[in-house]
Amino acid sequence: xxxxxxxxxxxxxxxxxxxxxxxxxxxxxxxxxxxxxxxxxxxxxxxxxxxxxxxxxxxxxxxxxxxxxxxxxxxxxxxxxxxxxxxxxxxxxxxxxxxxxxxxxxxxxxxxxxxxxxxxxxxxxxxxxxxxxxxxxxxxxxxxxxxxxxxxxxxxxxxxxxxxxxxxxxxxxxxxxxxxxxxxxxxxxxxxxxxxxxxxxxxxxxxxxxxxxxxxxx
Numbered sequence: 001x002x003x004x005x006x007x008x009x010x011x012x013x014x015x016x017x018x019x020x021x022x023x024x025x026x027x028x029x030x031x032x033x034x035x036x037x038x039x040x041x042x043x044x045x046x047x048x049x050x051x052x053x054x055x056x057x058x059x060x061x062x063x064x065x066x067x068x069x070x071x072x073x074x075x076x077x078x079x080x081x082x083x084x085x086x087x088x089x090x091x092x093x094x095x096x097x098x099x100x101x102x103x104x105x106x107x108x109x110x111x112x113x114x115x116x117x118x119x120x121x122x123x124x125x126x127x128x129x130x131x132x133x134x135x136x137x138x139x140x141x142x143x144x145x146x147x148x149x150x151x152x153x154x155x156x157x158x159x160x161x162x163x164x165x166x167x168x169x170x171x172x173x174x175x176x177x178x179x180x181x182x183x184x185x186x187x188x189x190x191x192x193x194x195x196x197x198x199x200x201x202x203x204x205x206x207x208x209x210x211x212x213x214x215x216x217x218x
Contacts, residue, residue, distance in 0.1 A: 021106060021182055023165055024061025028054050060185075063106050066210040068177030072146075075111055075197065075215040076177055077207040078153050079189040080104040083214075085134070086203055093199060094192045095214050096134060097207055099158075099183070107181045108210035109174035110153055110191045113146030118170050123157075134190050140164045140181075144174060148217050152192040155183050177210030191215075 020028070035050035069076065077095075080103040085096035099105055123138045138157040143150065155164050166181040174180060197215040201207060207214060 019063045019065070020058060020061045021063045023182065023184070024057060027057040027061065031057065060101060060105065061182075062104060063179070064104060066108070066177060066208065068175075068210050069213060070176075071213075072112070072176075073148055073217040074176075074213045075151065075191065075193055076108065077189075077201075077209050077212045077214050078110050078191050079107050079187075079207075079209040081188070081207065083201050083203050083205045083207060084188070085190075086199060086201075088199075089195060091195055092192050093195050093197055093215070094134075094190055095199065095201065096188055096190045098188045101185060104209065105182045105184070105187065106179050106209060107153075107155055107183070107189060109144060109176060109178045109180055110193075110214070111144055111146040111149065111151055111174075112176040113144040113150070113174060115142050115168055115170055115172045115174065116145050116150075117141070117143040118166065118168075119143075120164075134188070138164065140166050142166070142168070142180065149194050149197070152190075154190040154192070155181060156188045156190060157183055158185070158187045179210075 031050040031054040035047045035054065038047035038050060077097055079097050079099055081097040081099040083095060084098045087094040119141045121139050124136050134156055139154050141152055141154040143152050157164055163184050168180045193215055196218055198218050199215050201214045
């Protein structure tokens with residue numbers, strides 16, 4: 001009974017501090033249980049390590065609210081992180097954002113629109129810091145058709161990633177900045193847009209998913 005009471009209290013405390021994605025609950029609860037068991041055995045160092053692990057998992061799976069801009073002619077970042085690649089061709093412009101384990105890993109829709117295609121590719125689990133990861137790694141792409149343009153938003157798994165999560169399917173409508181998934185443990189996102197957009201970020205910039213405007217329709 002005491003263990004259940006402590007577990008419930010810790011869970012409520014974590015929930016109050018961090019709004020978490022539901023996928024994170026097992027990663028938090030398991031180390032909490034192990035910490036309680038180690039504490040019961042009075043193995044305090046082990047209990048402390050598991051408690052720290054639970055805290056990190058709660059931090060990793062946090063899902064904060066964002067102030068999404070209200071403008072139909074903008075493209076917002078699909079994720080938190082650092083801009084690592086901006087590719088421009090005659091037809092398309094692609095902006096890549098790398099997510100470290102310390103970044104929020106919730107993915108958000110870069111535009112408002114309808115999902116026309118969802119494509120999953122089982123690739124490698126190489127480091128997501130490499131630009132080649134966009135072409136060789138495990139990834140999941142959503143083609144989103146909006147009123148002003150069509151974009152392709154790709155979730156790219158990294159070396160530590162264990163699963164790409166996508167909550168939406170073909171035919172679903174997404175609002176600007178709406179959550180549509182996450183990638184567990186290190187990743188990157190690519191947003192491919194028409195070449196006619198005006199890019200508003202530079203390589204090295206820090207961006208927030210659903211909030212930072214990365215491009216605008218001219």
